[in-house]
Amino acid sequence: MPHLRMTGRGLWITVLIVPPLAFVALFIVYPIISAFAYAFFDWQGLRRGDFVGLENFHTVLFVEPYRSWTINAFTHNVIVFFALMVLQNGLGFLLAYALWRELPGARFHRIAVFLPVVLSTIIVAYLFKLFLHPLFGVVNISLRGIGLDWLAQPWLGQGSTALWALIAAQAWHMVGFPTLVFLAGMQRIPGEILDAARMETESEWVKISKIVWPLVAPSATIVFTLLFVGAFNWFELPYIMAGLDGSPYGSTDVLGLYFYRTAFGNVSAGQQDFGLGSALAVLIFIFIAAFATVMTLRLRAREIQV
């Protein structure tokens, strides 16, 4: 049986491949599969009860109050995704363009724009919570200072402003990341193409839309996909700024908070249900995996190879 004999090379490859495979299997594949399995059981606290088939999935999708909670949280994730697409990626692209064109102070701004990304989410969230404090926050005090008293709001206490306050904080925190990725993409654009374009037109808009934007498509693929995954896994910032309940009255609730509350309970309000929580986790995972795959494939297809 020659094909079973380990040659030196085969042995070498096996030794290199087995540990990472085992690692991935143990810490990634196994937890995903077990979470998947948990979702099919009834749970009493952390004790597994009877096999209930698809009932947990049915409950979170179609039975009140879970149905409205699921829809509410999902809708907010969608809003967050589109809002950040504009505020984080759109602004990031413009900032990158400005930095790339080496406007005055570009060196300083390159660092300034990226600096917040280095800060921990916890710090950013607490800072913004302080900024938005209704009595002593710098936002309201500044507004009152310039005579715009009517604009001073309890930002985190109103359904109409709370989610947007969180989105603003998130955009401020992370705008440096797409900026950096876009900037790297722009710096890879060959000089000849730009020179050629310059002979045709003086319009910045034409250069951006016809040359730069198509040529940074690979960067766009990366930041769009990462933003999508990030927006649907959003947890830390709303957890710190709005609390586990998506305060006020669920207006900042997102799938991450909703999943955590359902699976692990909330000391000051509700009970835990591990089965429903797992069902939610599985649904979120499937949605993100499927959508991110489609999105990546489509974005890849429009990339231009230079």
Place this chain on the structure above:
Amino acid sequence: MKTKLIRIGAALCAVLVAAPALAQDLTFWSWRQEDRAAYETFIDTFEAANPGITVKFETFEAANYNTILSTALAGGTGPDVMMVRAYGGLENVAAAGYLEPLSTETVPALAEFAEPALAAESMRSDGVVYAVPFASQTQLVIYNKAIFDANGLAEPQTWDELVAASQTLKDAGVIPFANGTATAWQNETVTFGLGSSLMGKAFYDELMAGTADFTDPRFTGALGEVAAVAAEYFPDGFIGLDYPSAQQLFASGMAGMFIGGSYEVANFKAQNPDIELGVFAAPGKTAEDDKLVGLYFDGGYAANAAGANKEASIKFLNYLASQEFGQAFANTLSNISTIPGVTFDNPLLAEVNELNQSSIPYLMLAHFRYGEPSGSVLIQGEMQKLFAGETTPEAIGEALTTGLAAWYEPFQK
């Protein structure tokens, strides 16, 4: 030489084998990291009286305590003795059969405990007690005595007097109430800390008997009054004010009153040792109405049903149920011990204990946190809506009753 070695070896083996039988090591889990020093002292007292038993106190983060505890119990690595929560939070752990059932045979002192305290640590299905209740908490109004004196105010006897006192403070440039409602659970505290007397004992009794529900005008009327006071006398933008900020407003002396739990007293004292505090039950409409506080039980001490040192665990539970422990607990931790016969040196604590004699249970926690959506989830969100002007008290009554009907049988019609 060789025999000597064998002898030493044999002696060592004997010690190792016999050691567990001689000294019993108990592990004791808690979420009260801030009380570690006090518990170490209580444990020293117990160990001195029970040679051969040692207790090791371990603490875990409060918010995730139940998850950590139930994971450990499910995996067979749970503690011998543990703090457990009350009501729905207890059932979560007890329903899985992890806790040793207690009775007056194993813990005789339980016979003397008040009925609601034991009910808080029992399962509704079997009525068995699973933990020795340790403390009660009271939802009431805490006020700054210096501010009240400076403005010539006394504890209000009617709702109108409460409103008038708030107006006096507001006119004097003092924030009447420090509370904010951006933190969800604070809405529940404010509602029942301020509204219990307006709702009244009769409403509570009828609600429990199944003859009234939350659409009752006594309940919705109270919500309306609470919201009116909040709109007028809570800080500007209170709906965006979170819990720690509200605590600081009061502790720093910028506000006259704080609606909250008796657990706040120790915290305010710690933040501002000079602050002079008073407590009162928010009044009802007239001076004759019962002044009711919202009372609930915090948690209890339970033994692991699968623990290796059950005998020693029960011994320790008996100590935790003793008057000696209760007295030490009340004195050091400034909490209202549930153990009968405990007296309170701290005058404020004695006053809270006095107020507890006229109370209704802290409603949502005591009776409506056994299913989803829990009464707490509903009232917290709905009150935030009411404070933001996006719903009415009547609509809340409707939302609570229909929402709870999902699992609360008396509401299923």
